[in-house]
Amino acid sequence: xxxxxxxxxxxxxxxxxxxIFAVIGIAMPVLMVIAERRWQRTRDPVYLxxxxxxxxxTAILFAVGAVSGTVLSFELGLLWPRFMELAGPLIGMPxxxxxxxxxxxxxxxxxxxxGWDKVSPRAHLLAGVLVAVSxxxxxxxxxxxxxxxxxxxxxxxxNGALINIDPIAAMQTPAAFPQALHxxxxxxxxxxxxxxxxxxxxLLKNRTSAFNRAALTIGLIVGAPAAVLQPISGDIAAxxxxxxxxxxLAAMEAHYETRAGAPLKLVAGIEIPYGLSxxxxxxxxxxxxxxxxxxxxxxxNVSLVHLSFNVMVALGTYMALVGLWAGWLALxxxxxTTRRRFLWAVAIAAPCGFVxxxxxxxxxxxxxxxxxxxxVLKTADAVxxxxxxxxxxxxxxxxxxxxxxxxxxxxxxxxxxSPQA
Amino acid sequence: MLPLADSLAAIILxxxxxYVLLGGADFGGGVWDLLASGPRKTRQRDLIxxxxxxxxxxxxxxxxxxIVLLFTCFPRAFARMAxxxxxxxTLMLIGIVLRGSAFVFRSYGGGGGRVFAIASLVTPVxxxxxxxxxxxxxxxxxxxxxxxxxxxxxxxxxxxxxAFAAGLFALTCFAFLAAVYLTVEARDAELQEDFRQRAIxxxxxVLMMAGLGLALAPxxxxxxxxxxxxxxxxxxxxxxxxxxxRYRLARVAAATQVTLILWGWxxxxxxxxxxxxxxxxxxxxxPVTLKLAMIAVxxxxxxxxxxxxxxxxxxxxxxxxxxxxxxxVRGSS
Numbered sequence: 001x002x003x004x005x006x007x008x009x010x011x012x013x014x015x016x017x018x019x020i021f022a023v024i025g026i027a028m029p030v031l032m033v034i035a036e037r038r039w040q041r042t043r044d045p046v047y048l049x050x051x052x053x054x055x056x057x058t059a060i061l062f063a064v065g066a067v068s069g070t071v072l073s074f075e076l077g078l079l080w081p082r083f084m085e086l087a088g089p090l091i092g093m094p095x096x097x098x099x100x101x102x103x104x105x106x107x108x109x110x111x112x113x114x115g116w117d118k119v120s121p122r123a124h125l126l127a128g129v130l131v132a133v134s135x136x137x138x139x140x141x142x143x144x145x146x147x148x149x150x151x152x153x154x155x156x157x158x159n160g161a162l163i164n165i166d167p168i169a170a171m172q173t174p175a176a177f178p179q180a181l182h183x184x185x186x187x188x189x190x191x192x193x194x195x196x197x198x199x200x201x202x203l204l205k206n207r208t209s210a211f212n213r214a215a216l217t218i219g220l221i222v223g224a225p226a227a228v229l230q231p232i233s234g235d236i237a238a239x240x241x242x243x244x245x246x247x248x249l250a251a252m253e254a255h256y257e258t259r260a261g262a263p264l265k266l267v268a269g270i271e272i273p274y275g276l277s278x279x280x281x282x283x284x285x286x287x288x289x290x291x292x293x294x295x296x297x298x299x300x301n302v303s304l305v306h307l308s309f310n311v312m313v314a315l316g317t318y319m320a321l322v323g324l325w326a327g328w329l330a331l332x333x334x335x336x337t338t339r340r341r342f343l344w345a346v347a348i349a350a351p352c353g354f355v356x357x358x359x360x361x362x363x364x365x366x367x368x369x370x371x372x373x374x375x376v377l378k379t380a381d382a383v384x385x386x387x388x389x390x391x392x393x394x395x396x397x398x399x400x401x402x403x404x405x406x407x408x409x410x411x412x413x414x415x416x417x418s419p420q421a
Numbered sequence: 422m423l424p425l426a427d428s429l430a431a432i433i434l435x436x437x438x439x440y441v442l443l444g445g446a447d448f449g450g451g452v453w454d455l456l457a458s459g460p461r462k463t464r465q466r467d468l469i470x471x472x473x474x475x476x477x478x479x480x481x482x483x484x485x486x487x488i489v490l491l492f493t494c495f496p497r498a499f500a501r502m503a504x505x506x507x508x509x510x511t512l513m514l515i516g517i518v519l520r521g522s523a524f525v526f527r528s529y530g531g532g533g534g535r536v537f538a539i540a541s542l543v544t545p546v547x548x549x550x551x552x553x554x555x556x557x558x559x560x561x562x563x564x565x566x567x568x569x570x571x572x573x574x575x576x577x578x579x580x581x582x583x584a585f586a587a588g589l590f591a592l593t594c595f596a597f598l599a600a601v602y603l604t605v606e607a608r609d610a611e612l613q614e615d616f617r618q619r620a621i622x623x624x625x626x627v628l629m630m631a632g633l634g635l636a637l638a639p640x641x642x643x644x645x646x647x648x649x650x651x652x653x654x655x656x657x658x659x660x661x662x663x664x665x666x667r668y669r670l671a672r673v674a675a676a677t678q679v680t681l682i683l684w685g686w687x688x689x690x691x692x693x694x695x696x697x698x699x700x701x702x703x704x705x706x707x708p709v710t711l712k713l714a715m716i717a718v719x720x721x722x723x724x725x726x727x728x729x730x731x732x733x734x735x736x737x738x739x740x741x742x743x744x745x746x747x748x749x750v751r752g753s754s
């Protein structure tokens with residue numbers, strides 16, 4: 001394994017690990033606040049129990065997320081010192097703001113978690129709301145930094161150096177809005193349906209549990225609308241990619257030849273005529289650049305990007321359909337918690353959002369290769385000169401595997417296990 | 422008024438100081454967890470967990486803030502450190518991961534104390550090693566690419582007696598801070614007495630390690646002499662206050678002492694960020710970045726300080742009961 005590949009793999013493992021915690025850390029506080037609000041209104045102890053369990057879940061994930069986030073902030077420099085030297089002054093701004101948002105989240109999570117009998121009910125709920133808001137904000141700031149790597153703005157490139165830098169223009173990078181929207185919705189959809197799915201499974205075993213019924217409902221309230229909206233945000237994101245990163249779009253669709261009226265390839269042999277032109281530019285006759293317009297040594301890994309993209313789209317579509325089903329049942333005022341087929345559909349959706357999120361990140365990160373800053377700096381030129389990077393890669397991977405197992409076990413103990421058990 | 426780059430360097434120093442005073446004390450808590458002994462062993466450990474619980478994550482963010490501001494405002498220095506200190510920084514990260522996960526495990530699963538305690542020993546030593554390597558002037562040259570071979574570039578700059586003395590010094594400082602804080606946190610006289618003894622003992626260790634560090638120092642001007650006198654005064658006050666059982670005063674004096682140690686290092690090194698060649702001025706990002714970073718810091722501070730004040734008021738106020746917390750954390754199992 002080359003040092004470059006080891007560094008990329010270590011970064012990939014660190015990000016893939018962290019993103020799960022980030023996603024749940026963004027959305028779980030929303031679930032917990034809804035449960036607490038319902039407890040304050042109805043005084044039904046089930047909701048208090050849920051709020052406390054979800055708060056503990058948030059705390060476990062947040063504490064691990066804080067650690068894996070610290071690791072990442074160091075790894076940016078440890079693995080990619082040339083990148084940070086060049087990009088630091090430009091993307092430091094969203095990272096600094098993220099630091100403060102994260103700080104606010106940590107502070108109010110402390111208040112929420114340990115303050116049940118120390119602050120007034122209203123202040124307690126407000127602390128929860130602040131955790132949810134600052135969690136979403138910190139996610140958005142980090143995604144803005146990543147968006148800049150895809151569509152770098154706010155500088156002039158001169159002999160490999162960035163001059164005339166403008167960090168505000170860098171933050172307004174074109175990819176910022178579509179990426180931040182797509183990621184935030186992903187967090188709510190994955191976590192909401194994840195929670196709903198687990199409790200759907202438990203309801204299939206024990207239909208009468210009020211605890212599981214309440215958890216399923218709140219999970220769907222957060223997850224279903226986000227899952228339904230996600231394809232729309234995906235469309236916005238894809239159209240930005242088509243215009244700004246044609247090589248990435250071509251890899252996503254395995255589209256080799258530049259042509260007008262490009263078809264959409266679904267599976268081997270089946271295509272929708274004009275589909276790709278329609279999707280990418282909302283015009284059936286638009287020209288879609290193929291990989292042939294990009295020098296061969298600047299192609300991303302087409303098969304991996306294409307596969308990841310298809311996995312993301314397939315899972316996202318399934319989740320949107322489940323979300324629509326839930327909305328339809330709710331509109332007709334049916335009891336969601338007793339329909340076996342619906343419960344099975346939700347249970348199957350539980351892991352989908354997390355797999356789709358990972359796949360989506362593979363699309364955006366692998367699709368940008370061989371660039372770390374698109375069109376400006378190649379990943380190979382950004383890597384640290386230190387040799388033997390396979391050693392830290394192996395150690396970090398083993399560490400994260402162990403940590404993942406511990407967290408899974410703790411979550412099971414703390415939140416999923418029903419109170420009767 | 423200080424130029425912008427100097428002001429931001431000072432803010433990074435403040436963030437680092439906050440991390441040492443707050444996060445450092447958490448590490449120190451881990452040391453006393455490992456060394457818990459006597460008839461009140463379990464109660465000592467419970468007190469440590471109770472003291473760390475609500476503020477653990479918030480304490481931790483200071484380090485992230487310092488790093489983010491460093492790479493935003495002084496990208497060249499960050500890149501150099503990341504290359505030359507790759508090995509100890511990676512080891513420190515592993516320590517942070519182990520400590521973080523063991524903390525979570527201990528709070529929510531009921532085990533993992535040993536890992537927490539051992540990671541608490543290793544991480545501060547490595548943090549001190551990195552600071553010691555910077556102070557000794559080895560990173561400035563190593564980052565510039567002098568020397569050949571893996572050992573010369575990636576190991577020699579920090580594998581020095583002085584850097585390790587700095588590491589042990591950091592560890593004893595953290596343990597001292599934790600013991601002093603815990604005398605205030607403890608609600609009964611016996612526990613208070615336990616930590617008073619530990620505070621005095623570790624205070625003596627701090628002095629011995631400081632002497633060792635100065636003896637091994639590669640050059641004499643490591644600490645500003647004026648600040649050294651003030652540090653000594655703070656140390657004497659801390660000992661006197663501990664002797665007299667005036668714990669709140671001891672807490673202030675100990676925090677002042679450790680702050681002055683850090684600032685003494687910074688003042689002596691000024692204007693160098695990575696001596697002997699990289700100054701604050703020539704490592705700084707373009708002025709527009711510095712200006713925006715300053716605005717972000719000020720805006721962040723407006724949100725942060727009232728929130729932090731609220732957090733500490735709620736949990737570190739006068740009349741806290743350990744029992745209520747115990748039921749909260751372990752309530753579910």
